[in-house]
Amino acid sequence: MHLKIDHIKQFALFYLICFSGCYLWFVTNGLLFSEINPVFFLNRLDFTGNIFMLSNIQYALIEYKWLRVLWDAVYLILPFVLVYTVYFSKKGQVVWAIATAVFALLYNYFFSMMSFVSIEGFVAWMFVPLVFAAKGTKGFYFSTHCIRILFLLFFFTTALWKIRSGGVFNPDQLSAILFKQHLPILVAGDDYWFSRFISFLINHQRFTYLIYLLVVIIEFVFVVGFFTRKYDRLLILFFCFFVLFDYFLMEINYFAWFPFLGCLYFSGLTLEEA
Amino acid sequence: MFLKKLYCYNKTLFVVFIFFILSFLFINYKWGMAASPIYLFGMFSGPVHLSEPQHLLVLSANDRKVDMSKYSFAKKDMMLVMPEKYLKSKEQNLQVYQLMNRFFSTLELGSLFDPYNYMNRIDDAGFTKWYMHYLAFVLEEPVNTFELSSQTYIWENNHIQALGLLQKLPFTSTK
Numbered sequence: 001m002h003l004k005i006d007h008i009k010q011f012a013l014f015y016l017i018c019f020s021g022c023y024l025w026f027v028t029n030g031l032l033f034s035e036i037n038p039v040f041f042l043n044r045l046d047f048t049g050n051i052f053m054l055s056n057i058q059y060a061l062i063e064y065k066w067l068r069v070l071w072d073a074v075y076l077i078l079p080f081v082l083v084y085t086v087y088f089s090k091k092g093q094v095v096w097a098i099a100t101a102v103f104a105l106l107y108n109y110f111f112s113m114m115s116f117v118s119i120e121g122f123v124a125w126m127f128v129p130l131v132f133a134a135k136g137t138k139g140f141y142f143s144t145h146c147i148r149i150l151f152l153l154f155f156f157t158t159a160l161w162k163i164r165s166g167g168v169f170n171p172d173q174l175s176a177i178l179f180k181q182h183l184p185i186l187v188a189g190d191d192y193w194f195s196r197f198i199s200f201l202i203n204h205q206r207f208t209y210l211i212y213l214l215v216v217i218i219e220f221v222f223v224v225g226f227f228t229r230k231y232d233r234l235l236i237l238f239f240c241f242f243v244l245f246d247y248f249l250m251e252i253n254y255f256a257w258f259p260f261l262g263c264l265y266f267s268g269l270t271l272e273e274a
Numbered sequence: 275m276f277l278k279k280l281y282c283y284n285k286t287l288f289v290v291f292i293f294f295i296l297s298f299l300f301i302n303y304k305w306g307m308a309a310s311p312i313y314l315f316g317m318f319s320g321p322v323h324l325s326e327p328q329h330l331l332v333l334s335a336n337d338r339k340v341d342m343s344k345y346s347f348a349k350k351d352m353m354l355v356m357p358e359k360y361l362k363s364k365e366q367n368l369q370v371y372q373l374m375n376r377f378f379s380t381l382e383l384g385s386l387f388d389p390y391n392y393m394n395r396i397d398d399a400g401f402t403k404w405y406m407h408y409l410a411f412v413l414e415e416p417v418n419t420f421e422l423s424s425q426t427y428i429w430e431n432n433h434i435q436a437l438g439l440l441q442k443l444p445f446t447s448t449k
């Protein structure tokens with residue numbers, strides 16, 4: 001099937017639905033600048049991040065309530081404006097796409113410094129808006145494929161990291177991770193089904209190791225996407241499994257990576273002149 | 275091949291794309307510093323053993339132990355991770371500044387880096403005040419007193435077991 005303008009609109013809507021859902025999750029869990037009202041930050045080894053900090057925005061965000069509200073508002077509004085320009089073919093689409101990506105990078109960098117969340121969970125908001133930074137079906141085709149390759153690379157390297165660091169060769173890896181991750185629940189006692197469930201998993205190390213191994217295999221399998229687009233729908237299924245597993249078993253929210261799936265979903269479409 | 279098509283379509287985009295991928299591979303290979311938006315996706319990759327003791331903060335508010343199983347994991351993490359992160363920031367921010375300053379000095383940009391831009395400007399009392407406000411927001415009740423202690427746990431004989439005594443944290447508050 002050939003790529004049409006309608007496909008770009010569908011992707012834009014999908015991106016907006018994902019963003020709205022994630023933003024709502026963050027609001028209901030009290031995870032916005034204006035809800036946390038941060039008073040400190042934890043710096044980390046990040047070349048560009050430390051350059052951002054030269055602006056002293058971190059102190060302004062701590063000091064001024066109006067700035068925190070403004071950042072939360074701009075972070076919410078930008079994707080809506082971007083999708084509006086894409087959907088109704090308005091001027092300024094390229095500028096809005098780049099502005100949305102850059103602001104998402106800044107917002108999430110500072111937010112992760114001032115809360116418990118990891119910045120790695122937010123990469124989709126920094127890259128997916130760039131899909132709309134190119135105009136027309138031809139531009140969309142190339143930008144979608146570039147972001148698709150980056151997503152595959154990010155996800156595939158998670159498997160390589162587990163091999164390189166040695167986690168995959170450790171038989172009690174997932175049991176130990178579950179113990180570490182769910183310590184507050186385990187301390188609360190066996191009155192809760194989830195606590196009993198986690199205890200069961202911790203005590204069955206062979207079973208949990210198989211789950212860990214399965215996850216590493218799923219992550220590794222994404223390498224196939226570099227060579228063919230034939231299995232992209234299958235990769236979507238694998239990724240959904242991974243995100244659900246992470247959310248319910250590990251209590252880590254990777255739903256914010258969902259917009260990347262649009263790149264896999266639309267990858268099978270060809271250019272009309274091709 | 276996609277890269278060949280990309281080169282024909284837009285040479286600038288091609289160069290930016292290749293540069294990004296090479297930077298990503300280099301940063302991941304070097305295994306240390308990130309460069310937003312290039313990160314290392316190595317979470318839970320290093321070996322962890324079940325025999326290793328784990329530390330947990332035990333929180334009491336208004337003289338009652340807070341039951342963490344009642345709260346969403348996001349709120350639970352905010353209550354338990356933020357005090358640890360604050361304590362960690364006292365050392366880590368200085369260490370990161372020193373490393374970054376050394377790195378940027380090699381690029382003749384060291385003069386841009388003033389330690390004052392990289393350190394927190396609150397003390398334990400400031401953190402305690404913020405934490406009490408946050409607790410009141412999560413627990414949905416005014417918090418007059420709270421106590422945070424660190425406890426070590428091990429997994430032994432198929433059960434969780436406390437090890438040693440509770441260690442009180444410096445910003446425990448009593449009104």
